[in-house]
Amino acid sequence: MDWIDWRDQKWRDRADCTGAHPDMFFPPRGASTREAREICGGCMARADCFMFAMTFHQTLGIWGGYSTRERARIKREDRAEATYNMLLRLQPKVELWVS
Numbered sequence: 142m143d144w145i146d147w148r149d150q151k152w153r154d155r156a157d158c159t160g161a162h163p164d165m166f167f168p169p170r171g172a173s174t175r176e177a178r179e180i181c182g183g184c185m186a187r188a189d190c191f192m193f194a195m196t197f198h199q200t201l202g203i204w205g206g207y208s209t210r211e212r213a214r215i216k217r218e219d220r221a222e223a224t225y226n227m228l229l230r231l232q233p234k235v236e237l238w239v240s
């Protein structure tokens with residue numbers, strides 16, 4: 142099941158990891174993922190990033206604040222949609238200012 146259209150990559154414009162060193166989000170085996178997860182925790186694109194990784198079977202790195210192993214467990218337990226909805230509720234919202 143595809144939850145998002147792969148052509149819609151606008152969520153990347155809201156990514157807090159833009160410009161971060163790739164090793165932070167694709168760490169060598171055994172390296173800490175704490176810094177990456179902290180950035181993901183405040184990212185306005187977190188839910189879409191997570192669902193992109195789930196939909197397109199990203200097997201490496203931190204996506205939406207979840208490691209490869211954690212995403213595999215979520216998939217096994219069929220909790221991807223519930224996790225996406227939870228992330229949508231938790232992630233900071235884009236503030237729209239109308240003048």
Ligand code: SF4
Nearest residue numbers: 156158181184190205
């Ligand atoms: S959730 Fe994390 S990995 Fe995904 S776009 Fe945001 S900062 Fe980057």
